[in-house]
Amino acid sequence: MRFAASSIALLLWAASCSRSNTTAQVEGVGPQSSPRAAPNAEPPARPAVALPAPRELPPTRVAAAPRVVAIGDVHGDLDVTRSVLRMVGAIDASDHWIGANLVVMQVGDQLDRGDQERGILALFEQLEVEAARAGGAFYALNGNHEVMNAQADFRYVTPGGYRDFDGTPERPEWAGMLARVPPNLRSRVAAFAPGGAWARRLAAHNTVMVIGDTVFAHGGLLPQHVDYGLERINRAVREYLLGTQRELPSVLEGEDSPFWHRAFAMGDDPAACAVLGQLLARVGAQRLVIGHTVQQRGINAGCDGRVWRIDVGLSRYYNGPVQALELRPDAAPRIVTGAR
Numbered sequence: 398m399r400f401a402a403s404s405i406a407l408l409l410w411a412a413s414c415s416r417s418n419t420t421a422q423v424e425g426v427g428p429q430s431s432p433r434a435a436p437n438a439e440p441p442a443r444p445a446v447a448l449p450a451p452r453e454l455p456p457t458r459v460a461a462a463p464r465v466v467a468i469g470d471v472h473g474d475l476d477v478t479r480s481v482l483r484m485v486g487a488i489d490a491s492d493h494w495i496g497a498n499l500v501v502m503q504v505g506d507q508l509d510r511g512d513q514e515r516g517i518l519a520l521f522e523q524l525e526v527e528a529a530r531a532g533g534a535f536y537a538l539n540g541n542h543e544v545m546n547a548q549a550d551f552r553y554v555t556p557g558g559y560r561d562f563d564g565t566p567e568r569p570e571w572a573g574m575l576a577r578v579p580p581n582l583r584s585r586v587a588a589f590a591p592g593g594a595w596a597r598r599l600a601a602h603n604t605v606m607v608i609g610d611t612v613f614a615h616g617g618l619l620p621q622h623v624d625y626g627l628e629r630i631n632r633a634v635r636e637y638l639l640g641t642q643r644e645l646p647s648v649l650e651g652e653d654s655p656f657w658h659r660a661f662a663m664g665d666d667p668a669a670c671a672v673l674g675q676l677l678a679r680v681g682a683q684r685l686v687i688g689h690t691v692q693q694r695g696i697n698a699g700c701d702g703r704v705w706r707i708d709v710g711l712s713r714y715y716n717g718p719v720q721a722l723e724l725r726p727d728a729a730p731r732i733v734t735g736a737r
Contacts, residue, residue: 469696496533507543538603547638620675
């Protein structure tokens with residue numbers, strides 16, 4: 398199963414849970430048994446490093462906004478991320494919010510394939526704060542590549558992507574396990590393993606979100622996900638990234654999960670469109686907006702406008718068009734196109 402946790406992630410989770418019950422409660426991790434280490438096998442623990450307190454999740458459902466802009470996968474390319482945000486009027490030349498009451502939704506996959514991931518994550522955090530102060534909002538979802546990094550699946554990390562997280566604070570209880578990780582991987586593992594410094598920051602991102610009459614997910618959504626509960630999905634991913642739950646629930650694993658689903662991105666199969674209709678009826682939405690699957694012809698709609706596919710390969714890895722999807726309550730969805 399694709400979402401079975403990696404051996405590195407499991408070892409680190411076990412290490413974080415091997416501390417005393419009192420310490421585990423402070424860290425938010427329940428007590429667990431773990432294999433006894435051989436005498437002197439682990440180096441002395443490093444001094445404790447204060448990790449950032451995890452921010453709360455945004456609401457799963459928010460009211461319609463006068464203007465919503467949806468942006469697809471950016472995959473480690475800060476330059477094109479800035480370009481598309483400037484194109485839609487969200488930021489100025491100094492990367493500060495100028496969007497007033499604009500709402501921006503980025504549908505996941507900030508990580509992998511590029512060397513500027515840390516800058517993207519930092520910019521998104523900044524814009525969350527600035528947009529809220531101005532009466533707008535900035536949201537970023539978790540995609541499959543965020544979860545892959547939490548599971549130490551680094552197949553798509555670039556050499557620069559490893560260096561980008563050098564100096565990441567390490568949880569002291571991971572010292573022994575991290576000592577066994579290849580040196581070039583150590584900072585990346587410390588950053589994104591559940592409970593790590595950057596995983597805790599990703600834990601403040603939803604996995605699925607509804608804005609007005611539009612539902613957003615990275616790969617897709619199915620009726621069984623609605624039955625499980627959208628809020629419950631968001632909380633489950635948060636708890637996994639914080640390290641308080643060892644595994645994702647089965648509804649979030651495999652090819653049909655919200656991270657990996659592709660049936661609505663591959664054409665207008667009548668059976669898939671029928672399922673989409675059932676999904677939207679259960680959510681109470683008019684359309685689904687997804688990323689994950691690169692669209693060679695740019696942003697496009699399917700199933701009579703009930704699904705919009707917005708992963709156009711923005712990053713330089715794909716070198717696709719600079720496009721975003723604009724949604725207004727009083728107008729049909731509009732594709733916004735600009736230059737790099």
